[in-house]
Amino acid sequence: MSESKLLDALIAQAKLSKKQTEKQQKIVEAAITIFAEKGYANTSTSEIAKAAGVAEGTIFRHYGTKDNLLLSVILPFFKESFPIMAEEVFNEIMSSNVHTFEEFLKVFLKNRINFFFENKEIAKVVIKEILYNEELKSNLLPILSENFIIRVNKALDIFKERGEFVDIPTDRIVKMVLTFIAGFLASRLVLLNDYSITEEEIEDAVHFVMDGIRNKEQ
Amino acid sequence: MSESKLLDALIAQAKLSKKQTEKQQKIVEAAITIFAEKGYANTSTSEIAKAAGVAEGTIFRHYGTKDNLLLSVILPFFKESFPIMAEEVFNEIMSSNVHTFEEFLKVFLKNRINFFFENKEIAKVVIKEILYNEELKSNLLPILSENFIIRVNKALDIFKERGEFVDIPTDRIVKMVLTFIAGFLASRLVLLNDYSITEEEIEDAVHFVMDGIRNKEQ
Amino acid sequence: MSESKLLDALIAQAKLSKKQTEKQQKIVEAAITIFAEKGYANTSTSEIAKAAGVAEGTIFRHYGTKDNLLLSVILPFFKESFPIMAEEVFNEIMSSNVHTFEEFLKVFLKNRINFFFENKEIAKVVIKEILYNEELKSNLLPILSENFIIRVNKALDIFKERGEFVDIPTDRIVKMVLTFIAGFLASRLVLLNDYSITEEEIEDAVHFVMDGIRNKEQ
Amino acid sequence: MSESKLLDALIAQAKLSKKQTEKQQKIVEAAITIFAEKGYANTSTSEIAKAAGVAEGTIFRHYGTKDNLLLSVILPFFKESFPIMAEEVFNEIMSSNVHTFEEFLKVFLKNRINFFFENKEIAKVVIKEILYNEELKSNLLPILSENFIIRVNKALDIFKERGEFVDIPTDRIVKMVLTFIAGFLASRLVLLNDYSITEEEIEDAVHFVMDGIRNKEQ
DNA sequence: GATGAATGAGATTTCATTCAT
DNA sequence: CATGAATGAAATCTCATTCAT
Incomplete structure (x- = not known):
């Protein structure tokens, strides 16, 4: 590089x-x-x-x-990763039938997972090289955070105002949610080469993010 | 290789x-x-x-x-990664003051996080190379799963019997929990070079895993 | 290797x-x-x-x-070493003006010696490396024996039927004749760097093989 | 070197x-x-x-x-190779029951073959390295020729005077005989790894050198 | 546009030899 | 005497890149 x-x-x-x-x-x-x-x-x-x-x-x-x-190889994929978070798309999501963060997350997750799995190979390259090459990382990560994290932050803030979340600073919640999503995608694609992913699993994942694993009915 | x-x-x-x-x-x-x-x-x-x-x-x-x-460089670290899950250690954890999965998770997380952060550099190498090098991966991952996942599975089963968890197949829960932990460690070490980690953050992480981000009091 | x-x-x-x-x-x-x-x-x-x-x-x-x-370097030379013994060439030799083993030997020797001396350098490499490198030897020698010795054996048998030879098992005769020829070529090329070889010497060599060094007229 | x-x-x-x-x-x-x-x-x-x-x-x-x-490794073997040709030994051979060159050759061959086969391994090293290493060759060959060829020449001359040999210049006879013996030993030791050698074979070899392969009774 | 022969800088590896203990 | 860690020169090999065709 x-x-x-x-x-x-x-x-x-x-x-x-x-x-x-x-x-x-x-x-x-x-x-x-x-x-x-x-x-x-x-x-x-x-x-x-x-x-x-x-x-x-x-x-x-x-x-x-x-x-x-x-x-x-990387940049076109990289550029295509953002639109979901573009103002229009974002607004569209927020307006339609998305009234809770859980719904937002489901739509968001499905969208991103689909995107990644439709571009399995490139995604794999991008993940691997961003993790491996310090210089690539230092060039691409800032772009990511500018485009990605900021917007998710904004989205979360909206839902937070509605009192949907536990009382933890938003940025920490974002970090954890993104950590989980990133970990989810990376482990499937790069670590496990597991390219199958069902609707059911996505639902599970959303539940996990929303409610964790504790049984509340106990 | x-x-x-x-x-x-x-x-x-x-x-x-x-x-x-x-x-x-x-x-x-x-x-x-x-x-x-x-x-x-x-x-x-x-x-x-x-x-x-x-x-x-x-x-x-x-x-x-x-x-x-x-x-x-890798193997000694790799071998040292397991003991926590060795029968004795595991039993010790389970017996003492650990009565809930939440407590178990806290102990476990703290232990592993400490281990990783005490060996930041090597951990970084291991993570990077396992993700990057297919052959290394195919040699080391099976060992990991045999030693690691199986035991966590067992641990979870114990707590599951006590009805602590939502009704999702154990292995899927394990997958999600480990995905989160792995994602957490990997993102901090490899992606963010963020070597600071507070007790508070660990607590947050445990809460996240246990209860997700939804506000239950609403 | x-x-x-x-x-x-x-x-x-x-x-x-x-x-x-x-x-x-x-x-x-x-x-x-x-x-x-x-x-x-x-x-x-x-x-x-x-x-x-x-x-x-x-x-x-x-x-x-x-x-x-x-x-x-070696293999092309190696392949070119065989044709002389190919069925056609062999038959041609046997048919024409070759009626005794002495004549056959003369033609054969001249042909092979010419071939070797026309390719002095490569021949030197081949001889040296076959003698020096065990693995090369174990790979090339069998090919030699299959293609070479067997055919010479056959040729000798023909002349033996005509009663031209002393009563020693054919394979032992072959061994001795080839030992002499190989020794002759190797010693000239590798040992003595003696690249001059006269018609006269070839005649001598053929006589030596046929009649040895004893004076029969005594 | x-x-x-x-x-x-x-x-x-x-x-x-x-x-x-x-x-x-x-x-x-x-x-x-x-x-x-x-x-x-x-x-x-x-x-x-x-x-x-x-x-x-x-x-x-x-x-x-x-x-x-x-x-x-080489030199002690090298030095031990000569004694047979030392004046005393040579005279001893010539005096006793050795009256013809055939007898001389038999004694000589048996002696040298025994010596080589008793020291198979070293002999192998010596042969290989003399053939392979130009510098070693240029240092050792002259010594050989001074000690060896000259004496055999002398021996042959003695028998030649008695009219035992065909009418070919002595040095050419020597060359052929030594070529055969050297080829014989080298091919067995280095080429074929054939460490078995019978009395019968030695007799054959001597006959070969003396009378060639032609059937004189025809 | 496309080719593939050629390059040379640099990477990994080997190994005879030295030397402090 | 014996050791074996350390060396560094040289050997084999890799590979991104150039360029004439």
Whole structure:
């Protein structure tokens, strides 16, 4: 990883990716698959080239560096991760049939889980590399927190005002909820390679977040 | 990573490490520090040698391969991770002043969190490499599940009989609890580099697991 | 030396060597020259690279390992060693003007000696490494015996039926004749670096094999 | 191999080897065994140390360098190879019941074969290394030829005067006979690992050298 | 655009040798 | 005498990257 600003790269990347050639698609696909399995650092460009049925030079013709190929894999996914939290979507969720945090959480969880599981492989790459590469982390995490945590915080505040939550500082609640969700997704995707996930399990997870595991009827 | 059974390595390793020389200690310390920061794959042995004030050859005289050096870092920590769940310790916990799962969880969490934070650096290496290296994962995870999950399962069953928990299959509860704990530790150590953790936070976490975030008094 | 079956390597090798680049030729030439002089084990790849006017990486790009470079030198020669004994050639020899074993031996010796001396350097490498490297030996010798000894045996049997030979079991005769020929070639090439060999000497050698050194006229 | 004069080393060696300690014996034994199997260049001193049950430092305490260890293995054998040809022994052979070259050859062959097979392992080392290592060869071969070939030449001349041989220049006869004997020993020891050798085979070999393979009664 | 041969910097590994104990 | 930890030079090998075609 060079010390380039990721956001600049993000923009520059967008410009380049006007039209992807067939070869480019194959390269990215192969890269995702192998990065997901063995990790970026343990994957050689020649391996990717072979898997993509492409000459090694072709990779560099399109992506310049291996680092840049990784960004070309990660950034689009990264950008797509946010819209759910975009003002519009957020408002939409809040307006419709979502009247409690439990409902919000269910919608939110289902949405994000679907998104992640529809993009299993890339998600795996993103999680692995963010956890593994300090520089990538220090570039991407701030963006995450600016876009993500702040908005969830805001959402929670709304519901908190309604007195739905226990009396713990919001940011600590956010931390715990996100920890659980992140842990949930990461453990399934990266740790367990468990790509099956049922509606029932999501319900369980929501219940867990909402009410914990204690039996209140006792 | 060779395809050898890790447990064999674990045993072989134990034999070799009769007495550590001063240089060996320096090597392992340097390795832990740099692996923790940059990851195993992004760390060169020459870098370690330099940091340890040692000739590069010395690393290989003692550890044979870079892979083996990683194991020498990971395995001792790995082995030390289990005792808490050993029959004796477990029974001890269960007997004394632990009468509810909440109490058990508090003791357990504090113990494990302390252990992890006392070994921050190694823990970081272990988490990173287990998540990153498929082969390491496939060798270490089974050992974890055999030693860890099964016992937690047993513990939960005991408390479940007492009707302490909601009516969800035990294994699913275990999964969620461990997901949360793992997520909690991993996010703090690897993601946030947040090495501060207060008693208060642990209490919060336990409450979260027990009762979720819903305000029951409403 | 890997423990792979050499014949597999032989085939794999054939596939790879579609077209040799100019640099590859230089590498192989340099390798042969230096291997022949100093032996495989005493030759470093950097030495070969330097002699070939090539970057060291280029060697590994084409041959993967030093072992494989050796095979790329040896195997083509090895394969070319057999044709003389192929059915067609053998029959041709037997039919034409070859009516006695003495004649056969003369043709055979001249042919093989020419082949070896036309490929002095490689032959030297092959002989040295087969004698020196146990694993190479255990892989190549069986192929030799299957292709070579059996056929010579057959040839001898033909002439033996005609009563040309002393009454010693054929296989023992073969052993002695081949021992002499092998000794002859090896000693000239490897031991004495004596690359000159006259028609006269071949005649002498044939006489020696046929009639020994005793003076029958006495 | 340093460029030291081997004969000087031979003498220096003799001085050192006054008394061999127990460890020294083990070292030399281990060295012979492993050198014989894998060759000098493919054997590491640590391997020898392990096989000898000795610390690596001990090897260097006694032999200074790995090269010198090889000489300590080779030279004693080398020196013992000559006595048969020493004036006395030679005369003894010539006087007793040896009246023909055939008889001489039989005695000589039996003697040398016995010597080689009694020292199989060392012989193997010597043959392999003389063939493999150009420098060793250029140091040892001249000594051989001075001590060996010249004397055999002389012997042959004696018998030649008696008209026992075909009319070929003596040195060429010597070359062929020695080629055969050397090929015979080398192929058995180094190539075939065939350590069994019967009286019968020796007789065959002598017949072969004397009369070749042609059937004279035809 | 695409190729793949070539590079060279750097990574891992080996190993004879030294030296303090 | 013997040890074995330590060394560092050199060996094998990897791989992102360049460039002529």
